Amino acid sequence: MNKENEEFMLRMMQMFEKQNEQHQAAMTALVQAMTSKSNDESRADMTPTSSGVSQTQLMNDIGSRVAMFQFDLETEKTFSKWYARHEAAFTVEGKDLEDKSKVSLLMSKMSDEVYEQYSKRICPRKHTEVEFDETVKTLEQMFDIKKSLFSHRFACINIARDDETPVEYTTKVNSMCESAMLQDIDAEGWKVFFWLKGLDASRDKSARTYFIRYVEQKWEKKESVNVNDLCEEWKKLLRQNSVVQEMEQVDKAVRALHTKKDFNRNHKKLWN
Incomplete structure (x- = not known):
């Protein structure tokens, strides 16, 4: 092999070595990039909001500590009392849960009877189509004692x-x-209270019901009320009842008169 051929072969070998080094460097960079991406995805999977698996794990963890809700009217086991006890589980511990996941978790803690009644209430929507805040509000309306x-x-x-x-x-x-x-309750409030309490349970039943509603409506409007107000309101009711009774008596007399005329008319027809 002459000198020119040797130099040519040497240059070719150097070129192949350089290409091989470049290829190895590219492969190393690719492997590092893929490894880094895989690690990032793995770390992301560990966060509560990144994947369905972690959402499920968080739901299971919270659900294991939340008691089932059973509505009981007699013992006053209401949804408001139950939710007040477990609210932090949904709003604090479960703050990273998606809204639909919170709803699903909440529904999983409702008894069969409660869930059935709630499902009928929101029909034709499904519980997954109702936002968490609206779900809580509806359950409070349905399963509370006012x-x-x-x-x-x-x-x-x-x-x-x-x-x-x-x-x-x-x-x-x-x-x-x-x-x-x-x-x-101030002094006037206690007077109102004892005024209402003193009404006869049987004879004044309708009056007591009316005045309790009357007083509470006043309070809702931020209006004051005292026993003199109740007295005047009662006298007004008595006057109205008196007018109604008089009207009923007049109507009764008119009907009786018409009945008598009809009787006399029919009686004459029989004898003519």
Whole structure:
């Protein structure tokens, strides 16, 4: 092999070596890029909001600590009480859950009876088509007990211990008095309360119902009311009832007169 051929072969070998080095460098860069992407995806999968798997894991974790809701009217097991106890599980621990996931988690903690009634309420929509906040609001409307303020205050007056322990009895008294909002009653308010309480349970039943509604409507409008207002309202009702009774008597007399005329007319026809 002459010198020119040797130089040519040497240049070719150097070129192949350089290409091989470039190829190896490109492959190394590609592997590093793919490894980095895989690591990023793996880390993303570990976050609560990145994948369906982590959402499910978070839902299962929260769901295992939340009790099932059973509505019971007699024992006043309401949705508001249940949700007040578990709200943080949905809004704090579950803050990274998607809205639909929160709804699904909430529905999974409803009893069969509650879920069936709720499903009928939102029909034709499915529970997955209702936002979480609206779902909570609807459940509160359906499974709460709305007692009037006077009902709570009447209950306070009749508090009695029923074989409870000192702790249970004290807790009951505290809870009932807080519900009655006793701290908001002034002297005039107590007069109104005892005025209503003193109405006869049977003879004044309709009047008591009317005046409780009357007072609460006044309070809702931020209007004051006292016993003199109740007295005037009652006198107005009595006058209205008197007018109604007079009108009924007139109507009765007119009907009787028409009946008598019809009888006389028919009687004459029989004898003619």
